Amino acid sequence: MANNRAHGKAIVKIDGKVFHSEKGSSLYMGGEKRTPKTSESGKIFYTGEIEPAKIEASFIMHGGMSLKDFDFTDALVEFGSDTGKTYIVRNGFSEGPADLQGEGTVKVTIYGESAEEIS
16 A cells, blocks of 8 residues: 655654654755766766765754753764654764754754665
């Protein structure tokens, strides 16, 4: 049977600690970004450059959280979509200190090695 579920929300785990994101979280898998090169004869080649995985998510700040939870390096980060797919980002690190918005939302950007789909 086909799975017609579209991505709407995610659960992010940082070193095993679970954080439920607000709607709109995203995952860029990272990996090799290819740039085309064309010779004068029309033959197409490409060069490649490795880009990191990138997770962008917002979380509602509540009593069980600390802003320090989002200032980290060398973490194992798991991005679980409500589609049933789960991705792992190794050696993950936050972009910097957490940004707590006035409405109680913590916006976080995470980078790391290319994401691996595990389910």
